[in-house]
Structure formats: structure tokens, C-alpha cells
Amino acid sequence: MVLPADGLIQLTPEGLYCPAAEAWIDPWRPVSRALITHGHADHARPGCSEYWAVRAGEGVLRQRLGAGITLTGVDYGEVRRLGGAMVSFHSAGHVLGSAQIRISAGGESWLISGDYKRDEDPSCAPFEPVAADVLITEATFGLPIYRWRPGRQVAAEILAWWREAPQQPSLLFAYAFGKAQRLLAELAALGVEEEVLLHGAVQALMAPYRSAGVVLPPTRPLSELPRGESLAGRLVIAPPSAHRSPWMKRFKAPQTAFVSGWMAVRGARRRRGFERGFALSDHADWDGLLRTVRDTGAGQVYVTHGNSDGLARFLREERGLAAEPLGRAFEGLESEEGEMEGAAAASVP
């Protein structure tokens, strides 16, 4: 299913496009003007002449796309005119500086959700419900088997897991941008004040979070720890790509765990070869997706990513909404968070 050719938002080879605003949303290729929902690599790509994003995400974007990019920062909720359209960014609760983008023109409004979640997260602003006529939503975890427990509760289990192994290093694998900082913020909220060691990829994201005022425990890059200093009882956070890489040679008999929404399923836990899997996600779970669709009041829904077919069918048949998957166009995109689970991220033929 492709978006209507004369609609406010259209699908072009570069990605979602709004002719009225002469702007693309999270384009896949370099374009003249890009509206960015958030800084993950599958949403923010380099090479565009002009970027628009929320101020809270500016630090991360400049760091990832280059300090010299032309970037217009806007505040959450601030309405700006772009060509013939009104554009506003609204908090998505996904990661620091993440946004849903609302575009209206000619009496019609569209909301592009980007990635979002409804759960509490001390490392970023909470999701803001926004009304729109048409919604384009993600469905990364668009199955009713996915239902998240509160992040604080999962963090408490992670803390217990760490505390139970004072003799060995505890290696926690989590996405470097977003998940890692959320975990650190949750640990701080649980009273953790001791230093946590970080892989370089996680370290790179710490400055934007600290300058945004997120309360975090002290951290240090692992590389700055003197050689020979014991790692027993230390918590180390690294991106999943570091698992079984030469980087791990430094650890003698560590315990390992992976934090991801995919860990809700036993088979996925066993397949990945981590000793523990903690199910925690920065995406909406099934109930979160349905609630968001309801909150927007949209009569027309387009679904991208993950189980886009299934969510669209459910909305159509069980909720009586006009809903279609935009699956094909969004398939095969390497998601920064989904990189480890290409199989699950792409489920449409």
C-alpha cells in the first residue's frame, strides 16, 4: 500500500515527503530539507542541506551528523510555518530529544509518530498525546505478546543481578543511545551512586544527556581504567555489537545480559547466547500502540516497521479504522536498535 499520490504526505524514493512544506521526514537519502524525529541512525542520516529537529536532540544530532550541519532547533509544541504547512514537534518519549511530527495544511492534519513509547523514562520527556486526522505509526513490537513492565522494576532486577555477582564483572549489553542512558538514570533513581564503566560507543552519548540535566550515576570509559585494575563486581555497559567481539577479551569470566524488548521471548533469549535477557524497550508495546492510535483520534492510520501488516489488520477488522501497512517501503532498513534482530524487524513479504 502506498500513500495517496496527492496527499499531504507522500511516499517518495527518499522517504515520507510533504510537498506543502517542501520537506522530508526522516529521509533515507540526502534531501534539501529534513525534519528529524530523533537521532537513531535509521532516522537521522547525513548529507541533507537543512535539518529541523527539537532543541533537546540537537546535541546528539550534531555529534552524529557533524557539528557543521545546518540545523533549526524548535521547542516541543512550538508551531512553525514551513511553506504552506504548519509544522510542530511533540515529545515521543523514545529517547532524549525524540519527537512526533505533526503537519497540517488545507484543514487536514497528519501525525508521524517516529519511534515512541508510553512508559515512564527518567532520561527523556514523556510522550505527549497529539490529535491528528491521519496517523503514521511504527509497530516494531506490534503483537499482543509484547507488554512491558515498568522500567523501574526491570532496573531493580538488573541491579539485583549485578549485586549477586561481586566476584565477576557484570557486562550489560544495551543500545548505546537511549537504552543505556535510561538504564543509568533508572539505576540512579534506585540509589546507585557508584561508578559505572562504559564502552566507547555508550560514552559518546553521555555528554548530551548530562547537559540536558538527566540525573545519572558517575560513569567512566572502560578505556580510562588503568590496566590491571580489577573488574570484579563492576557494572559495564556496552552496545550489543560488542558481544563476542575482541573488546570482550579484557574480561575474565564475566556474566552477561542483554536488555531489549526482544528478550520478552524465550527463544530469542536462547538464540542470542546471553546468560540473562531483560525485557525493556523504548518502543511502544501492543497496548501502547492501541492507546496511541485511540489518543490521536485519527480515522486513517498507516503502519510502518515490525508487524505493520498485523497491526493494520487489527485496527481495520477489530477497531473499524481505515488502516494500511506501509511495510514494504520500510522493510530492509537496518534499524539501529533492530540491528540484532533483522528477522523480527522485517516480517512482511
Add this chain to the structure above:
Amino acid sequence: MQAFADLIQQLERAAGTRSRVDALANHLEAVGPADGAWALALLLGKRKRRLITGRRLRQICLERSGLPEWLFESCHAQVGDSAETIALLLPQLSLPPAPPLELPLAEWMEHRLPALAVLEAEAQAEAVLATWAALPDGQCFLFNKLLTGGFRVGVAAGLVTRALAQVSGLEEAELAHRLMGGFEPSAAAMEALLAPLEADATAPISRPYPFCLASPLEAERLAASDPAGWQVEWKWDGIRAQLIRRSGQTFLWSRGEELINASFPELEPVAELLEPGTVLDGELTVWPAQATQPAGFGPLQRRLGRQKPGAALLRECPAAFVAYDLLEKGGQDLRPDPLSQRRAALEDLVRRLPETASTPAAGLLRLSPLLPLGCWDDLEALRQQARSVGAEGLMLKALDSAYGVGRRRGLWWKHKLEPMELDVVLLYAQAGSGRRANLHTDYTFGLWDGDGRLVTFAKAYSGLDNSEITELDRWIRRHTTERFGPVRAVDPLQVFTLGFEGLQRSSRHRSGLAVRFPRILRWRRDRTPESADSLSSALALLVTSAR
């Protein structure tokens, strides 16, 4: 049941063998004999009875949740397991809160679950829903598994016996032996299992010995030894079995510890000729009395699983027991003796049989012949003859070795023939289950027929490494042409070399051929689909493999 649920979780999480064995031993000690017996039976996979079908459980879940069935199917495809899918969907059922329910595992297995199973439709649904509401998260999955009979834990039997040894102070081999021939869980059975040696007077007369198993040949290790120290035999292409004659009764056990007397009634007369307290290790084959070699695996397959074979089948596919070894003589365990002595005793036993045997017993008990081997250089030529005598390769056993428990690398080697090979084209793929849920790992392959069409020929599940599986999975998703439920038809572009042990004609398969033990040997990225093999090349192999 919480203790057992915790154990399962510990086993899944524990990294090393040591901690898994410790977890098992701690659990067995902590829960006492009744729950321990059930834990043991479940861990060893000796309890697979289905009390409620997965379909019924799903129906109860769906009726309550109001979720459409197709959505359940999508969830199942992602999870790869019904019991777990249902457990994950329980929050969608908005069950009323109930006081937590904690009962011993034995209580569940012996009373609660069987009682649920016999309830009528509506009462059953209500009872299941009430149980779900009362069980903590981790136990719902276990409850579903135990109810639907699909419980399996990834823990090797060897680890379980090691834990039992740790708990009881007995040898692992002794415990493996005591566990043979079925374990009916009860506190008494558990106590008997762990009883000190002298107290174990209650061994059932049917109890088989643990089979000694061979490892694939490591030629370098063998070359360093003297050929004269080895017994060389054909590796017969049947099923491994143990024939027991004790106290006037006969017990024929398969390697899977199934009692199969009833399927092979013709062996009874010859078993009756054995002196009391005799146990033979051997191969069950279909081997007509006058034939010089067995009839192959196909005819044997017709006999397996047939509880009471008819007269015609008995005539067409007569069975024979080919003896490899003598494990017990006059009630005495010969396993510690060197193979050379056991073999001499076996030959003596078989030699004396025909003198007393009446004609119907002739050819029913055969001695696996010894093969002469002067030097290691002759080994290959010998192996190449295997197919022509109806064997699948060679066995090499150290003459001075005792009969071990399980696979003890270095004493017994198997040296099978190279598999037959064909280059085939991937046609369909289906997601696996468990660890492979949501990964396409079940493949169907085709060969070219005379009209330039690809005909399905074989299925294979294994042979690729993890990175190849992931890569192929991506490829399959991008090249799906059609979907039939969980099965995807793909562009016929990928070629694989398929290895298999044998071929036979089959009217049930579209290609007219059935393959034995197919597995992927190589992913042939260098090959185009046009260069794949045809049905006629498969038929040519059929001719060479038929004798």
C-alpha cells in the same frame, strides 16, 4: 512448583556445566524424593504425556481474550511455542486477581493436571482460567507446558546423572544403568534410584544396560595405534537393540529405551534358546534367512512402530538380530571384561545355538562377522565395500576395552561411508521453533524433472552455521514469492549440496523418492540453479545403492 520453575530458569541462565550440575543437585536435595522424582522424569524427557491439546488451551485463551485467531498465529510464529505464546498473552485476558497458588510439583503432576484434563468443556475452561489467574508469571508457562505435554529442557542426560551422582555418592555409570528401561516417578522410585549399592536388590529383570556408543573416526589418533588391537566389523544399517533373557522372560529394547518385543515376535523362539541371565547387544535388521545380507533400512522401517505385524509383513520383511556383544552371561555383568573375552564368549554362545536350534530359529540370531585388517592402509578399501554388503560403514572397537556407558571417545569408532550427494534448489522455507523461532530454518529443496520444472525432493533442517542461517533468513524474506500459512515459497535461486544416507522409491513423495537423513553439506553460492541436479541423476544413485 516454584522451586522447579526456578530450577528451569537457573538451567537456562547458567553458563557453565559446573553451575548447571550444582543447580540440579541442590534442587534434588532441597525438594525431597516425591518432587525430585518428578523433576527427574521431566528433565530426562521421560514424561511427555499430553493431558490437554495445545489447540484446546489456545481456544480457552482466545475465547477469554477476544483476540482474533490470525493474531494468535502471528504471535505464535514469533514465539515458536504454543505454551509460551499463551503465557505471554495472559495479561490480555484481564483475569481477576486471585490468591497465589503454590503446590508441590508432585501434586500438580499426580492430581491437579490429570483432574483438569478430564473436566468437561466449560468447567475445564473455567478451571484453567482460574489456575492462570492464581499462578505467578513464571509458572504459567510451565503449567501450560506440563499440561500440553511438550515440556523439554535443554539439559543433557549426562548432566542429570552427574547431579544424581553428586547427591547419592554413586557412580554415574551405576545411575545411568538404574535409569535404563523407564523411570516411573514416585518417592519410592527416587529412593530406590539413590539407594546405596548393596541395598539395590530390587532391580527389575527387564532393565537393560546403558548402550556404549561410538564416535566418528579420528584417523590420526587411530593411525598411531596397532591395527591388531582393534576389532573391525560392519556398521549395520538397522536399529541398535538389546536382547535380554532373564527369569524365563524376553525383553527387546531399542536404543530409545522402548520395549519392542511385540513388534518383533519372530525373535521370541530364538530368545528362548538363550540361557537365563543373557544380554546381547546388537543390531535389529530385516534379513531373510537365506539372504547373504540385510534388506536395507526401508523394509525395517515398515516393521518399526507396527505393534502386531501381520503374517504377510512377517513373511515379506523377516527380522534378525545381529549380535555385536555379550553384556551378561549366567546373570553376571560382563561389561568390565575386555572386548576380546566378551567376543569369545559371544562366539561360543552363538556356535552352540544351531545344534539345539530348531529350523525356524535359523538365521534369526546372527553373529556380526569380524573383518580382517592387516594394516591401516587397507581400511579405506574395506569401507568402500560396505555398501555392497548392505552396511553403512565400519565399526572399530578396541579389543582391550570394557563396555562403557555412553560415548567414550577413543574406544569405539564409527567410520561411515561418505553420504551420497546431490545439488538441489531451495524452493520453500518455514520458521523453526524454540531457539529457531522466527528464523527460517526448515527448508524444502527441489530437483529438475524432465520437463524443466523443479520438483520437491527433500527437506532438511540442519547443516548451516548460525551466520549462514541468519543470512539465508534475510534472503528468504526478501525473495518470498508466495506464502502458505507459515511456509514461504521463494525464488528458486539458491543451490545447496545435500548429503544423505540412502534413497528408496516412495509413492508418498512427489519426486517418487524418499531420502534418508538428508542434511545440507554446503551452500553453493558458486552454482546457478540451472546447474543443480535432476531427478534422473537421483534415480541413477538409486540404482547404485540398490544391490
